[in-house]
Amino acid sequence: MVAHIFATEQFHINDAQMRRDVFQAIADPTRRAIIALIALQAMTPNAIAEHFDTTRQAISKHLRVLTECELVKQEHQGREIYYQLELDKMKEIDKWLEQFRKIWENRFQQLDQLLATIKKQKK
Amino acid sequence: MVAHIFATEQFHINDAQMRRDVFQAIADPTRRAIIALIALQAMTPNAIAEHFDTTRQAISKHLRVLTECELVKQEHQGREIYYQLELDKMKEIDKWLEQFRKIWENRFQQLDQLLATIKKQKK
DNA sequence: AATTTGCGAAACCGAATGGTTGCTCATATA
DNA sequence: TATATGAGCAACCATTCGGTTTCGCAAATT
Numbered sequence: 112m113v114a115h116i117f118a119t120e121q122f123h124i125n126d127a128q129m130r131r132d133v134f135q136a137i138a139d140p141t142r143r144a145i146i147a148l149i150a151l152q153a154m155t156p157n158a159i160a161e162h163f164d165t166t167r168q169a170i171s172k173h174l175r176v177l178t179e180c181e182l183v184k185q186e187h188q189g190r191e192i193y194y195q196l197e198l199d200k201m202k203e204i205d206k207w208l209e210q211f212r213k214i215w216e217n218r219f220q221q222l223d224q225l226l227a228t229i230k231k232q233k234k
Numbered sequence: 235m236v237a238h239i240f241a242t243e244q245f246h247i248n249d250a251q252m253r254r255d256v257f258q259a260i261a262d263p264t265r266r267a268i269i270a271l272i273a274l275q276a277m278t279p280n281a282i283a284e285h286f287d288t289t290r291q292a293i294s295k296h297l298r299v300l301t302e303c304e305l306v307k308q309e310h311q312g313r314e315i316y317y318q319l320e321l322d323k324m325k326e327i328d329k330w331l332e333q334f335r336k337i338w339e340n341r342f343q344q345l346d347q348l349l350a351t352i353k354k355q356k357k
Numbered sequence: 358a359a360t361t362t363g364c365g366a367a368a369c370c371g372a373a374t375g376g377t378t379g380c381t382c383a384t385a386t387a
Numbered sequence: 388t389a390t391a392t393g394a395g396c397a398a399c400c401a402t403t404c405g406g407t408t409t410c411g412c413a414a415a416t417t
Contacts, residue, residue, distance in 0.1 A: 132261070132263070134257075134260055134261050134263075134266065135261045137257050137261075138255070138257050138258045138260075138261035139374085139375080140255070140257075141375090143257065143330075146334075147333065150333070150334060150337055151337070155393075155394090156393075156394065156395090157392090157393065157394080165375090165376070165377090166376080166377070166378085167393090167394080168376085168377075168378085168394090168395085168396090169375070169376055169377075171394070171395060171396090172374095172375075172376080172395095173375090174395095175395085189384065189385075189393090190383060190384040190385070190392075190393050190394075191384090191393065191394085192393080192394070192395095196334075198334060198337060198338045198341070201331070201334045201338070202338065204327070204331060205331055205335065207266075208324070208327060208328055208331065210270065210273070211269075211273060211319075211321060211324045212328065214273060214274070214321060215321045215324070215325065218321070262404085262405080264405085278363075278364090279363075279364065279365090280362095280363065280364080288405090288406070288407090289406075289407065289408085290363085290364080291364090291365080291366095291406085291407075291408085292405070292406055292407075294364070294365060294366090295365095295404095295405075295406080296405085297365095298365085312363095312414065312415075313362075313363055313364075313413065313414040313415065314363065314364085314414090315363080315364070315365095
């Protein structure tokens with residue numbers, strides 16, 4: 112069907128240009144575990160895969176997603192590739208949370224004031 | 235200043251197979267927009283849907299996901315249902331970020347010390 | 358009582374996701 | 388030079404996801 116082909120081509124974006132979403136990247140529990148694992152020191156795909164119950168290829172795919180959204184950086188060393196966490200990208204999540212942190216801190220202050228008022232009235 | 239909460243709250247399994255993940259919930263851009271929309275005041279599905287280019291039913295599905303992972307709370311009022319953000323659940327994301335925030339704050343301090351040392355040596 | 362309105366549930370569809378196996382390729386090592 | 392090893396890619400598969408349309412139902416309005 113012609114329409115189908117057009118629709119498919121429309122969605123076919125070059126892999127190199129593909130930009131992933133950080134939030135989509137951390138949605139997967141395995142990827143979150145990988146992130147936590149390499150947070151302190153860079154690791155190779157094989158070393159990472161040893162910590163999980165899946166194949167190295169599956170981990171490789173996860174690393175590709177993490178690399179595409181720039182949550183992770185490669186460092187080639189011979190035939191080994193060390194994957195390192197990009198903390199700056201993690202801050203992007205923190206930045207999104209900021210707007211809500213403002214709200215809950217504000218509510219906390221309000222509660223604090225309320226408690227203070229009650230305390231005052233008791234005296 | 236708000237004291238940090240150290241308690242390690244576990245993900246509790248709600249209804250057998252309905253175990254939704256907060257991270258999976260915020261992976262979708264529309265759901266993030268909904269969250270931001272109702273952060274300050276509760277809204278009905280119809281009111282929310284007006285802000286998007288999809289059907290009310292699609293929004294309803296998103297609200298179901300958000301409700302299942304308890305990011306959102308319902309408040310029935312006649313035949314209308316007001317959806318309200320559960321800020322406490324948002325803190326769960328913040329708590330996950332905590333471990334990384336520790337790292338980047340530590341690195342910042344290290345940089346700071348390095349700069350101080352250089353400054354000292356110049357004198 | 359009849360109709361409108363607000364909302365969720367179900368069925369369906371195409372696209373995306375996460376995993377597997379098999380392959381190629383480059384770099385070490387014997 | 389021959390072989391072992393680290394790693395990404397491609398093809399395939401089952402499942403999930405996000406959206407639509409259709410529908411049912413309870414609460415408001417007429």
